[in-house]
Amino acid sequence: MKMNAFYAQSGGVTAVINASACGVIETARAHRDRIGKVFAGRNGIIGALTEDLIDTSRESRSAIAALRHTPAGAFGSCRYKLKGLDEGRAQYERLIEVFRAHRIGYFFYNGGGDSADTCLKVSQLSKTMGYPLTAIHVPKTVDNDLPITDNCPGFGSVAKYIAISTMEASFDVASMARTSTKVFVLEVMGRHAGWIAAAGALASTRDNPLPIIVLFPEVTFDEDRFLAAVKKKVEQFGYVSVVVSEGVRNADGAFLAEAGSRDAFGHSQLGGVAPVIAGIVKNALGYKYHWAVADYLQRAARHVASQTDVDQAYAVGKAAVEMALKGRNAVMPAITRTSDAPYRWKITEAELSRVANVEKKMPRRFISRDGFGITPGCRAYLEPLIRGEAYPPYRGGLPRYVSLKNVAVAKKLDTAFSL
Amino acid sequence: MKMNAFYAQSGGVTAVINASACGVIETARAHRDRIGKVFAGRNGIIGALTEDLIDTSRESRSAIAALRHTPAGAFGSCRYKLKGLDEGRAQYERLIEVFRAHRIGYFFYNGGGDSADTCLKVSQLSKTMGYPLTAIHVPKTVDNDLPITDNCPGFGSVAKYIAISTMEASFDVASMARTSTKVFVLEVMGRHAGWIAAAGALASTRDNPLPIIVLFPEVTFDEDRFLAAVKKKVEQFGYVSVVVSEGVRNADGAFLAEAGSRDAFGHSQLGGVAPVIAGIVKNALGYKYHWAVADYLQRAARHVASQTDVDQAYAVGKAAVEMALKGRNAVMPAITRTSDAPYRWKITEAELSRVANVEKKMPRRFISRDGFGITPGCRAYLEPLIRGEAYPPYRGGLPRYVSLKNVAVAKKLDTAFSL
Numbered sequence: 001m002k003m004n005a006f007y008a009q010s011g012g013v014t015a016v017i018n019a020s021a022c023g024v025i026e027t028a029r030a031h032r033d034r035i036g037k038v039f040a041g042r043n044g045i046i047g048a049l050t051e052d053l054i055d056t057s058r059e060s061r062s063a064i065a066a067l068r069h070t071p072a073g074a075f076g077s078c079r080y081k082l083k084g085l086d087e088g089r090a091q092y093e094r095l096i097e098v099f100r101a102h103r104i105g106y107f108f109y110n111g112g113g114d115s116a117d118t119c120l121k122v123s124q125l126s127k128t129m130g131y132p133l134t135a136i137h138v139p140k141t142v143d144n145d146l147p148i149t150d151n152c153p154g155f156g157s158v159a160k161y162i163a164i165s166t167m168e169a170s171f172d173v174a175s176m177a178r179t180s181t182k183v184f185v186l187e188v189m190g191r192h193a194g195w196i197a198a199a200g201a202l203a204s205t206r207d208n209p210l211p212i213i214v215l216f217p218e219v220t221f222d223e224d225r226f227l228a229a230v231k232k233k234v235e236q237f238g239y240v241s242v243v244v245s246e247g248v249r250n251a252d253g254a255f256l257a258e259a260g261s262r263d264a265f266g267h268s269q270l271g272g273v274a275p276v277i278a279g280i281v282k283n284a285l286g287y288k289y290h291w292a293v294a295d296y297l298q299r300a301a302r303h304v305a306s307q308t309d310v311d312q313a314y315a316v317g318k319a320a321v322e323m324a325l326k327g328r329n330a331v332m333p334a335i336t337r338t339s340d341a342p343y344r345w346k347i348t349e350a351e352l353s354r355v356a357n358v359e360k361k362m363p364r365r366f367i368s369r370d371g372f373g374i375t376p377g378c379r380a381y382l383e384p385l386i387r388g389e390a391y392p393p394y395r396g397g398l399p400r401y402v403s404l405k406n407v408a409v410a411k412k413l414d415t416a417f418s419l
Numbered sequence: 420m421k422m423n424a425f426y427a428q429s430g431g432v433t434a435v436i437n438a439s440a441c442g443v444i445e446t447a448r449a450h451r452d453r454i455g456k457v458f459a460g461r462n463g464i465i466g467a468l469t470e471d472l473i474d475t476s477r478e479s480r481s482a483i484a485a486l487r488h489t490p491a492g493a494f495g496s497c498r499y500k501l502k503g504l505d506e507g508r509a510q511y512e513r514l515i516e517v518f519r520a521h522r523i524g525y526f527f528y529n530g531g532g533d534s535a536d537t538c539l540k541v542s543q544l545s546k547t548m549g550y551p552l553t554a555i556h557v558p559k560t561v562d563n564d565l566p567i568t569d570n571c572p573g574f575g576s577v578a579k580y581i582a583i584s585t586m587e588a589s590f591d592v593a594s595m596a597r598t599s600t601k602v603f604v605l606e607v608m609g610r611h612a613g614w615i616a617a618a619g620a621l622a623s624t625r626d627n628p629l630p631i632i633v634l635f636p637e638v639t640f641d642e643d644r645f646l647a648a649v650k651k652k653v654e655q656f657g658y659v660s661v662v663v664s665e666g667v668r669n670a671d672g673a674f675l676a677e678a679g680s681r682d683a684f685g686h687s688q689l690g691g692v693a694p695v696i697a698g699i700v701k702n703a704l705g706y707k708y709h710w711a712v713a714d715y716l717q718r719a720a721r722h723v724a725s726q727t728d729v730d731q732a733y734a735v736g737k738a739a740v741e742m743a744l745k746g747r748n749a750v751m752p753a754i755t756r757t758s759d760a761p762y763r764w765k766i767t768e769a770e771l772s773r774v775a776n777v778e779k780k781m782p783r784r785f786i787s788r789d790g791f792g793i794t795p796g797c798r799a800y801l802e803p804l805i806r807g808e809a810y811p812p813y814r815g816g817l818p819r820y821v822s823l824k825n826v827a828v829a830k831k832l833d834t835a836f837s838l
Contacts, residue, residue: 013594015587043597071587073594080598160816168434168490168719171820175432175492178462179499184715205815208822274712275691292714293693296603300587303723306816386816396624397579397725397805401590403627 002034003105003132005321006048007056008041009077009140010111010118014154015161015302016313017110017140018074022067023317024108024138025056029064034325039102039409043076045109045118049091049417051098053409066402068314069392071302074404080419082118085125092125094417099126099133101412106134106324110317112141112152116332117356123330136320137332137352140313142299144195147358148350149334151385153316154299156309159199160386161301162188162243165294167203170210170241173290177239183230183281185291187274189298190245194218194362196298200243201374202382211237212373215277217247218362219371221256227284229372234287244277303399307388312345319347343384421453422524422551424740425467426475427460428496428559429530429537433573434580434721435732436529436559437493441486442736443527443557444475448483453744458521458828462495464528464537468510468836470517472828485821487733488811490721493823499838501537504544511544513836518545518552520831525553525743529736531560531571535751536775542749555739556751556771559732561718563614566777567769568753570804572735573718575728578618579805580720581607581662584713586622589629589660592709596658602649602700604710606693608717609664613637613781615717619662620793621801630656631792634696636666637781638790640675646703648791653706663696722818726807731764738766762803 007024009017021040028035040054041047047054054075056064067074082091099107109119116137123135139146144155166186173184190196194216204210211233215221233240248256257273274291282289312335319333334350337343366378374382392399426443428436440459447454459473460466466473473494475483486493501510518526528538535556542554558565563574585605592603609615613635623629630652634640652659667675676692693710701708731754738752753769756762785797793801811818 009594013591046598070590072590076597077594078598079595163817164722165716165720167817167820168721169715171489171491172432172715172719175428175496176498178495179465179497186716202817205817208820272694290714291712292716293710293712294716295709295711296588296591297584297605297711297713297716300591301584302587303583383815388816389810389813391808391810394808396802397807398582398586398621398624401586401627 002036004036004103005038005106005108006041006099006104007038007108008044008048008110009073009075010044010109010115011077011079012142012299013073013077014140014142014299015071015157015305016153016309018067018070018072019310019313020110020138020140020153020317021074022064023314024321025064027318027321031321031325035106036103039104040075042406044078044080045082046078046080046419048095048098049419051411051413053102054406055409058407059404063402063404068310069302069390070401071300075406081114082121085121092122095122096126096129096131097413100131102409105132108136108138108320110138110140112143113146113357113359116352120330120352120356123352134324134329136324136328137355138316138320139332139334142196143190143193145193145360146355147360148355150337150345151335153309153313155195156306156312156385157301158189158196158298159382160306161298161304162196162199162294163202163386164304166200166212166241166243167210169292170203170212173239173241180288181290182234182239182287183242183278183289185242185244185274185278185289187244187246187291187293190217191247192217192359192361194245197243197245198362198366198374198378199382199386202379202386211240213240213242214373215242215244215248216362216367216371217245217249219367221248221250223280227281229370230281231285242277244273246273248273302392305390306386307390308385310390315347323349340380340384343387421455423455423522424457424525424527425460425518425523426457426527427463427467427529428492428494429463429528429534430496430498431561431718432492432496433559433561433718434490434576434724435572435728437486437489437491438729438732439529439557439559439572439736440493441483442733443740444483446737446740450740450744454525455522458523459494461825463497463499464501465497465499465838467514467517468838470830470832472521473825474828477826478823482821482823487729488721488809489820490719494825500533501540504540511541514541515545515548515550516832519550521828524551527555527557527739529557529559531562532565532776532778535771539749539771539775542771553743553748555743555747556774557735557739558751558753561615562609562612564612564778564780565774566779567774569756569764570754572728572732574614575725575731575804576720577608577615577717578801579725580717580723581615581618581713582621582805583723585619585631585660585662586629588711589622589631592658592660599707600709601653601658601706602661602697602708604661604663604693604697604708606663606665606710606712609636610666611636611778611780613664616662616664617781617785617793617797618801618805621798621805630659632659632661633792634661634663634667635781635786635790636664636668638786640667640669642699646700648789649700650704661696663692665692667692721811721820724809725805726809727804729809734766742768759799759803762806
């Protein structure tokens, strides 16, 4: 019996998660003999729980192809974390109930560490319940914090955006530093892992060295050492750009910009460390400053996406379907780097049990001895990931991003589920 | 006698001011029979006052050509405003002293309203002093606030960046709005004129309408009406993007984000209205929010510059030299729009006396009746200005921006000048 597939996007979206969706859907369409329709969860996994499914077969070939160059989550995403198997058994049983009703035999879950965990649990419970399900996790996270895979789709594009933005702002500040702003602070994402902040350091190249200080969440913030570093750069170059991760903490372990609220996963809601850093500099050194907070702009910046990233995002979506067709279960397509120069990579298979709930931070050997920059090894790691410009098509000066029709699948259950 | 030229960049830099520099230098080089060397002011006009001149003839043809795709100010800029002719006579006389020493007969000043004023005064004083000088102003401002010219080089690229960023962030928020952020606030530049904020509204197109609220400095902020507009958009679309100008004021005329300090021109130093707006929304409506402050990223974003803007920036630089060679004085090349559809423009000549110290705000007819958006007329005006993608060349994932050698011209004076 030919089974349908279910695809859902999870957590914060990226510039290229839709390229993974494109890879899943196009590859499934190429195997119509074995896979029926691809249903997508409206707003992620909660679309499955509430039986709010989207029929992707109603989308044209060109609309699906356009997902490859469209940022954000075309079907909607959510930060809804399923509980543990015991505590949240009703949630998992509901998922299976909906899957059974819509003859869903393939589950493709596109997300980070939390969704890898969910994917694994769904796989386990379906086995316990005797429901035949193939569950494959498709990696995605701007934070680049998944284990096993060399890097995460979504990261390369935000890294490219931050590297370019840091370079451009540094050129700007350099122009004006003689009489105006001497310190520019750019706040970037990365709650616990400093990968995105590290990308700011790529702006300084051998051909064109720029004064950049990176503040990593992996390195405890030391105000005196930071101020000394700022002063030194300003005295040497006339200015400095500071790239600060939202997750930077002081010696007490407190976020420099703790906003107090928490999201559904229990993560603190951060934001606003840039003005804190700027204020520290202004008070101690008196330098004129400017600060920027890139926020969603960084992870949505499909207009300057990395070609490597787009290619890999598509590849993991495609590989997920191929693994499912090979009968693999509870696995994730991972990116394995086979060579730095020339950069070469291939898709390999990772057991979900080794992926779930493991957070990959920046290794110490990637952070320079003074804690304010990256090592040559880190540069060699990062540089291929931002390579290539995957420009979207334009019309009238604006990118032609697609909005899908997102036609609902008729409900088959008369049961409701409250989130 | 063949005279040299002096070129200086003034005020905040833009993504394309170097394209104007390129136009000036390449055109002067094409007329070596009549123009000697082009000297540039290091850090703008203060380079002339301190006799710190850069010899652009020491730069290769390819380095000068690369200015066309390099953001910020290649020779440095400053916000140093010369005083009135009576009060600041010593400054003007010093300029003439330096010009005379270096046989400078052409003065090209690349800036906004303040520098147009300076350029005019230098022209007047040189006449009084009997020193033969041709003074031409080259228009530049991201704020688009110069009169006579249909638009200002520098604006089109920041407008394109803001339109694209608003579109991308809106796609992001739309994906997550069901369970997460419902209100996204983007703070943009524009002290007194709302042109940049208006560009955010371009993100919403007929093909793909997006819920966007624009807060203009020209429209007094009314909290109740704003909150009602936010609520309506969220109820209709599930989310809303708010594009807020740094210069928005309340009914008392106070900036919503007054930082208190002032720059050399006496302008208030703004920043941080985004979190204020986000807080207002959160307190009154309880919606989850995110906010971004684009700051320098917006005006340095050469990676996504408008082709129209780059072409016009180059054209005004080129025209400035051509006007000088025709013996014109105290004028500015202006952009005159001859047709909206198809968009056509030509370079015309504006008297500096009509340009200096006049600020062009958004006309009321360009702002929608509710004060939160733009009219079709405004869209017709803005859209051609963001058209075309003038991508810089890349290497290793990063733009290849040029840093010039900026070799100093040997000093000829033994007099000093303190700023």
